[in-house]
Amino acid sequence: MVPTAVDTDLSPAVTSTKVSTKNENAEAFTTNELPNGQYLLDRNLNKNYPVVVRGDGNYLFLEDGRRIFDTSSGAAVSCLGHNEKRVIEQMNKQLDTGVPYIPSLFYRHRLVDQLCEHMIRDTDHKMKKVYLTGSGSEAMEATIKLARQYFWESNKETKRVNFIARQSSYHGNTIGALGISGHAGRRAPYLPFLMDNVEHISDCNPYRQRLVGESNEHFVERKAAELEAKFQELGPDTVIGFIMEPIVGAAMGCVPYVPGYMKAMREVCHRHGALFILDEVMCGMGRTGTLHAWQAEDVVPDLQTVGKGLGGGYQPIAAVYISEKVVNTVTNGSGQFIHGQTYQAMPVQASAALAVQTLKRDLDLVTNVRMQGKYLEKLLKEKLADHPNVGDIRGLGLFWGLEFVKDKENKIPFGSSQAIAQKIHDLAISEPHNIVLYPGTGCAGGVSGDHVMICPAYIVQSDDIEVIANTTASVVRSFFENLDA
Structure with missing residues (x-):
């Protein structure tokens, strides 16, 4: 039996999922004692954000006394909800050893080994190894480099330098991950810095792309033919791989794959010796109803990233899953991944992630x-399909998106300057609604198009779902009734 510094007995019999979260220190933080935030560079410099003081299950409690239903789990992160005592207990046990961090260049840690073993077992051993990082963007950076190294190991003069991704994709904030991304609005300020060896094909978006009367099979055939054409345009022996999200999250608002799409795209890649790469940072780790989105159709990738639902918000942690063929090529070549980060494979990260996954x-x-x-x-x-401004309701599992349109018949989006999604979020988080609808833009071409996402914690029950649906419908109806008032 492998020894570990942390007791990982997390039996449901020990305590229930919904736990008491009275914050005994909450009274110590008064408005006068809290910093006013003027030195923090917020994402939006012209907005005042509400201040959170504690959390409990599906709810966040604000300094102004309000209770907010965290309908979005942050950014699809807090999959177990807030203040899950059993996760916190495991983290504290590891902290008590005095070793929250070790340099992975010099040491291993049994708890980290346990986490990786658990993660590989949950793929039915269809993936071979795990590379741990601190965020989804870091995982994508590592994936880009490892994908290139896979070919370099066999041929130092390899011509494989190109990636293919999708037009409205978003794979992370760092320069490499953003370079892979196709989302025009997020790329725009940084275009001079981004890689020029990335080509983009169309998304898998049946709401906006399916022909009248077109079957899933024909739709998938068109998409596979487009990828094949891009391989031929670039030269098949120059392509490293094709990168996609099975269910596109923030960039498009929970647009899922069409049945058969992933398999068809993988077949094109493998026909030409390229890698099939999945980004499951947002949609993975159970969010869509299988632990990995690819498991729904058993379409095993060559490389895969995961992130948000891995640590559930209790620690910053993400990972790259690596297939046997990639591992073997590197092992039989240089024997090392030419990459590294300071905060990776930390024991305290592993304690949280292992507890969450268990x-x-x-x-x-x-x-x-x-x-x-x-x-x-x-x-x-039932509540919103007939609404004149709700163009599409799509998703899988607890990962749902609403796309809003100005003209439903012609699927015409609102102008980007109207900031429809952000305004709907602002209304939802205010009294009397007090829920979070995660806003996004760009689902109708990268700049235009408004959507909100609903991605609650995995612990929700039927009564919670009713609150979410009823309140969301109330917010949407109220917003559009008053839009032109």
Whole structure:
């Protein structure tokens, strides 16, 4: 038996998922004692953000006394909700050893080994190794480099330098990850810095791209033919790989793959010796109703990134899953991944992630995601499918998006200057609604197009889903009734 510094007995019998979260220190933080935030560079420099003082399950409690239903789990991060005592306990046990961090260049740690073993086992050993990082963007950077190194190991003069991704994709904030991304609005300020060896093909977006009467099979055939054409344009022996999100998150608002799409795209890649790479940073780790989105159709990637749902917000942690063929090529070549980061494979990160993943398994939360996700779909469509400004309701599991349009018949988006999604978020988080709808733009071409995402914690029950659906419908109706007032 492998020794570990942390007791990982997280049996559901120990305590329930919903725990008491009274913050005994909350009274110590008064408005006068808190810093006013004027030195923090917020994402939006012209906006005042509410101040959070504590959390409990699905809820965040604000300094102004309000309770907010965290309908978005942050950015699809807090998959177990807030203040899960069993995760915090495991983190504290590791902190008590005095070793929250070790330099992975010099040492291993048994708890990190346990986490990686757990993660590989949850792929049914269809992936071979795990590379741990601190964020999804870092995981994408590592993936880009490892994908190139895979070919370089066999041929130092390899011509494989090109990546293919999709037009409205978003793979991270760092320069490499943003360079892979196709999202025009997020790329615009940084275009001079971005890689010029990335080509983009169209997304898999049936709402905006399906022909009248077109079947899934024909739609997928068109998409595969487009990828094949791009390989031929670039030269098949110059392509490193094709990168995609199975269910596109923030960039497009929970647009899922069409059945058969992932398999068809992988077949094109493998026909030409290129890598099939999945970005599951936002949609993975149970969010869509299977632990990995690719498991729904058993389309195993060569490389895969995960992030948000890995640590559930309790620690910053992400990872790259690596297939056997990539591992073997590097092992038989230089024997090392020519990459490294300071804050990777930290024991305290592993303690949190292992606790989160163990609870998902022991509480069968991925099954709950599927069950509650179907109920959420049903209620959203009952309440909003006929709304004149709701163009599309799409998603999987507990990962749902609403796309808003000015003209429903012709799918015409609102102008970007109207900031529809942000205004809907602002209304939702205010009294009397007090929920979070995650806003996004660019789903209709990269600049125009407004959507909000609904991605609650995996612990939600039917009554929670009813609150989410009813309140969301109320927010949407109220907003559009008063839009031109």
